[in-house]
Amino acid sequence: MRLIFLGPPGAGKGTVAAKIKEAYGIAHISTGDILRENVKRGTSLGKLAERYMQAGDLVPDDIIVEMVESRLQEPDCSEGFILDGFPRTLPQAEALDRILKKLKVKLDAVILLEVDDETIVKRLSGRRVCPKCGAIYNVSFNPPKADSLCDHCGEMAIQRNDDKEEVVRQRLAVYRERTAPLIDYYLRKGILKKVEAARGSDEVAHAIEESLAGGYHGHA
């Protein structure tokens, strides 16, 4: 199964992708996670990406495309993958088409996670992530079991720098201007599936599985 998860920041792409990854035994490729890992390790890619990320802007297409192209050739992608947070611009989508053609594979579906703005703001302002294992929490909807410590590795779950309110607003504006046009791009290819995502992540994951099983192209 080869999927793209599309949707604004705060739609739940990362949380739901982790569940779908388990259900289908496929790789979960989050370009945001790869970039954050590089920032943490202080690599040259991380140093370059950091200033864009802190401002809520997109990292240049050529850098991202090269990163995804090499990631897609790793062995864990052979059974399929979820692209989470990529593509985010039309040139990235066109580059992905070329990469998949070269690899002789096809996308099964593009899942659009739809949420209203109010839900986005609530989710992002309450989001906490484990800096060690990447587990995602929310202080209101899905808090860690003990204080602010990650359930899996006991690290203190923290707020991402780019989840601060002014950066969130910029990320939303960037989504509307540069990423939302991809909805039409994939609608025209006939592979877009819309899923109502302003509900719990288990329900959303279930709706996606049903939609993939039934080939249903409307609201799940």
Ligand code: AMP
């Ligand atoms: P995310 O975790 O997907 O919200 O990504 C966090 C940040 O990483 C974004 O705000 C961008 O600065 C950068 N980023 C992640 N994926 C991409 C991409 N496909 N293209 C450009 N920038 C990206």
